[in-house]
Amino acid sequence: MTNKKNLSIGGIIVLLIAAYFGLDLSGHKKNQSPSSSPATQHTETTFSNDGIDTIKAAYDRRQSNVQVQGSGRVKAILREDNDGTKHQKFILVLKNGLSILVAHNIDLAPKIEDLHKGDIVEFNGEYEYNEKGGVLHWTHHDPQNRHENGWLKHNGHIYQ
Template sequence: MAGYSVRNLIVIAVLLIAAAWQYFSGQVGQSPSQTKGTTSTLASNTPAKTLAQLRAATNDPNAKFWTTVQGTVIKNLKDDQEGDRHQKFLIQVAQDLSLLISHNIDLAQRVPVREGDNVKVQGEYVWNNRGGVIHWTHHDPKGRQTGGWIELNGKRYN
């Protein structure tokens, strides 16, 4: 290694270690809204058993079950206007897991969520190729099942 001083080699080694640390800690390429408060806070708010069930479901196209999760709103999406109208937004429930929330606003009040808000959601999980969707976040108008809800700042929307 002619031409390289020990000092230069140490600097290169430190830079490589720092880059590896950043890469393996999952921070590269994520915006502050994706990392802010999602690593340990969310994992402790959604039970480990539920997270394990959701992770397994992401690989199962037949997955469909009722669940309750807590997460941070990472993106508000455009309302779905076809058929029954649905408010849509994404929540991060763990560093490696985000879910689409599809909330029927013909049956329930719109939830005034903003990016960064923490929400608790109960509804039916259904597989999709992007991690899954939770719908039925509203009461059952026919009274056949309990129905779901979204909770924001202590207020429940169902």
């Protein structure tokens, strides 16, 4: 009888510890691609320089098709590309000094309406090498689920 009682108490303690650590870990998950249910949503994210380092390494190796995540400051806002699929275009300067062109598909994701020079934009997308620094695209959800979903974050809102 005492043995069963000890096992029950031990089981409860294990469950409580598991529940505590499970809840604690859920609050500290790394930022992943946001769900595609809302087109824009408010979230908090933090980034390391890993994504910026990945872009620099891809640039140095002239590598393309690299999924990256990071942030940069808007250097210039370009005219939208309305030939074929529509793209909002702007140039970001990364912390390492590299400039990249962002080509955000606004047929598949909302446009960032209040974007200004000097703003910070966080991103998750695919990097393509070019001599000017590179292009970031796939900053939107993939309706056919064949590619990792990308996104842009500006002023606390995710555009996907």
